[in-house]
Amino acid sequence: MKLSPREAARYFARPEPDRAGVLIYGPDAMRVALKRQEAIAKLLGPNAEEEMRLTRMGAGDLRGDKAALTDAIKARGFFPGPRVVFLEEANDGIADTVIAALGDWQPGDAQLVVTAKQLTPRSALRKGFESHPNAYAVAIYDDPPGRDEIEAMLAKAGLTGIDRAAMGALTDLAGQLDPGDFRQTVEKLSLYKLGDAAPLTPEDVAACAPRSTEAEADELIHVVAEGRMTAVGPLLQRLEAQGVTPVTLCIAATRHFRALHAAACDPAGPAQGIARLRPPVHFKARDRMVRQAQACGVARLEQALGLLIDTDLQLRSSQRAPQMALMERCLIRLARLVAPRS
Template identity: 85%
Template sequence: MKLSPREAARYFARPDPDRAGLLLYGPDPMRVALKRQEVIATLLGPGAEEEMRLTRMMAGDLRADPAALLDAIKARGFFPGPRVVFLEDASDTQADTVVSVLEDWQPGDAQLVVTARQLTPRSGLRKAFEAHRNAYAVAIYDDPPGRDEIEAMLARAGLSGLDRSAMGALADLATALDPGDFRQTVEKLALYKLGDAAPVTPDEVAVCAPRSTEADADDLIHIVAEANTAAIGPLLRRLEAQGVTPVTLCIAATRHFRALHAATADPGGPAQGIARLRPPVHFKARDRMVRQAQAWGLRRLEQALGLLIDTDLVLRSSQRAPQMAVMERSLIRLARLAKA
């Protein structure tokens, strides 16, 4: 049977140990692997590895011994409890073997969990699970986790009592991070709040969010937009030491000032303009960018974009001027323009 995204979310929260099998497939191996890990952990509970209730197999190994999969499904262990046979990185090459295993599956056998990359509707492997009455096929898309998934993740980490603003901060973070980084952030937040009964705040979410070079570059652009000329040099030196190129900074600055320009030109005003930007602005930067857009105004933002376009042309030209010095001069000119 094929599960829709909403049905899949409910099933992942309480997977059925009496099913014959589950196929997880999608274009992003990381998202598929994380969902598989979550499902197997929920199905088997703690101690599955030590009690040998989980058998791992690579799909490529079945070429030499196709019967090994059915043998693993039928095998009986020494420890009570549900069992899972996990077949990793399967494809249509193993479709016939999987179909045979599903046909021979009986109550009491181990559940078969299969992961695969993107499968077309004509895929034999996908059809085997979608046509089986006691097996499920679930597509794992690249969409960020929804509110239900975030709440389930928080519950597993032992976090509760989030207010609307903190949940909104996490939802924004989920759109900006890959699934592995987002899960680590939730786990870090759980450790940060260990023993603290107070509700989670947006500032605490921000403290636990991963810090990256891109975030440092964004800080520099905010400093420029707010006319903090004295802080430009030290932060620019730090970014240069991290290996950030002048062209990267110019692209980041141009993107930021284009967003301010679009927000300022919005008929609903800068606040609504910032809210409508795609991709969405990080929750901590929204109010800051609204203030910047209001302070700059449309005419000066157009001047800033013209300056950045000229800088980009210089950086990409054959001139021998030190590129970081060119970029620093442009950023200082922007900051002074903000004060004008």
């Protein structure tokens, strides 16, 4: 059965132990992994690893032994309690093996938890779970966590009495951070408020949010996209002193210019293109990115992406040129490329 986002939220809040299995798939490996961890933890409870009630397998484990998955599902352990077989990074190449194991499942067998990357509607693996009467298929999208998910994280961390302003700050933060970073921020908040009975405030959220390195890196990329060449050097020096690597900056710049290119190519215009981006752009950066996409245009953004790809290859190669100097040259060339024509 295919679960809608609302049904999926209910499933992850309380996974059903009598199901044959669940397929969790999506383009963001971190989001998929977090949902998988959540489901397995709630299905098995504590001490599952020590009691050998969790069996981990990879897709490669099944290529030489197609019966291994069925054997693992039907195996009986020494300890009582529910069992799970976790199959990681599955794909259509092993779909027949996985679907056959699901077909052999009987009450009392281990539940099968499978993770995969993005799967198309034609995927045999996805169809197998969607058509099975006692299994679920759950797509995990790049959308930031909603209010219900954030409230569940806060409750799990022991944080209560959240006022509206603090929840708004957390919602904004969830849209800016990767899911793993946001979860770590919530955990940091729980430690920060330990023993403090006062309600959580926006100031508390700001105190525990990831520090200025990310903000300064974002500002550097914005400066480059606006063609402000003279501001590149000082910002880059500060980031280098904080330990930010050239590869990290290259990845961030590539992500930013790809977003600008997608917005510039949108038939409805850059403003609609920015609004459609996933994950959503933080509202404080939205207007700035619209102006950048409008000023640069598709042709120059394509040139910029080509330059970034070439730089990324140089940074990851075995050449001995100073990496930060390569990155600085790339950023200055980008700023010159997209600078307004006089």
